[in-house]
């Protein structure tokens with residue numbers, strides 16, 4: 505179920521992207537195989553690695569599917585406040 509025209513990945517595809525991003529690995533789009541995934545915000549320099557963005561959006565440039573996640577929730581689920589709504 506997409507909302508308002510936003511194409512979303514299936515859960516398993518989103519998970520692949522999210523885990524790869526968390527590990528700072530670039531993978532092609534799990535849906536269409538396109539190599540360019542647009543990341544918002546852009547990945548920071550290593551010296552700023554402790555600055556964790558509130559939310560990361562990963563969007564394929566070709567099929568426009570997107571996945572969003574909150575980095576803190578992936579690495580330390582109990583440590584970061586939950587994002588409501």
Ligand SMILES: [Zn+2]
Nearest residue numbers: 533536564567
């Ligand atoms: Zn794609």
